[in-house]
Amino acid sequence: MTCELCDHAAGEMLWQDGECRVVLVDEPDYPGFCRVIWNAHIKEMSDLTPLQRKHLMSVVFAVEQAVRQTLAPDKINLASLGNVVPHLHWHIIPRYRDDRHFPNPIWSEAVRESRPRQSVGIAPALRAALEEALA
């Protein structure tokens, strides 16, 4: 079986250790959208050991903190779905009152045109904030 999260970084690398990685997703409507991807091909959070779960969530929450600090969104959305790719990964999505789907989830039908958002320089800013949050 091939798995795109086993075979590819799946985004611009922001941070990594031996167990997981944080990537910036190329999603023009949602600059700053990050994913935390567990490196091993595991399906569910409850398939991890308690220590692994704790580590993964500490990275997810550090990304949330870095995204809030860097982009000051109106809301953070967190989700671990994995229906298409059953390889454990978390979405950390900065949301704004005037974004394409707000207040609905980004997977629902769009409710307005996308507004262009600043995306230049986000990766280095997130990298720095993430290093600090994980220190």
Place this chain on the structure above:
Amino acid sequence: MTCELCDHAAGEMLWQDGECRVVLVDEPDYPGFCRVIWNAHIKEMSDLTPLQRKHLMSVVFAVEQAVRQTLAPDKINLASLGNVVPHLHWHIIPRYRDDRHFPNPIWSEAVRESRPRQSVGIAPALRAALEEALA
């Protein structure tokens, strides 16, 4: 300001302590859909203390384990969105290959008719599994 998660249980109570509660959601397409609701009106995970975050996630993952044990879904979906009600709560959603939206998130457009699913007896079974998972 009124907040429906401050003012109402918002589901059939399965478990609670002084900080959060687990409720069964009345969602005919998704029997076994649970929410973990933080009792205080807090917006984001990173607004909790590390200890509060740890506690909330331990309940979320216990619900995941109880739902898997009770219903054996094909996949678990976890999400904390809160765009409409910015009061911290987690969705724990059992997903099946033939459910109304699979493999898409449940907030996207339906891809097939809903198939009737057994929902009688789910609450007591989840309660028992949850007590065990949290013991």
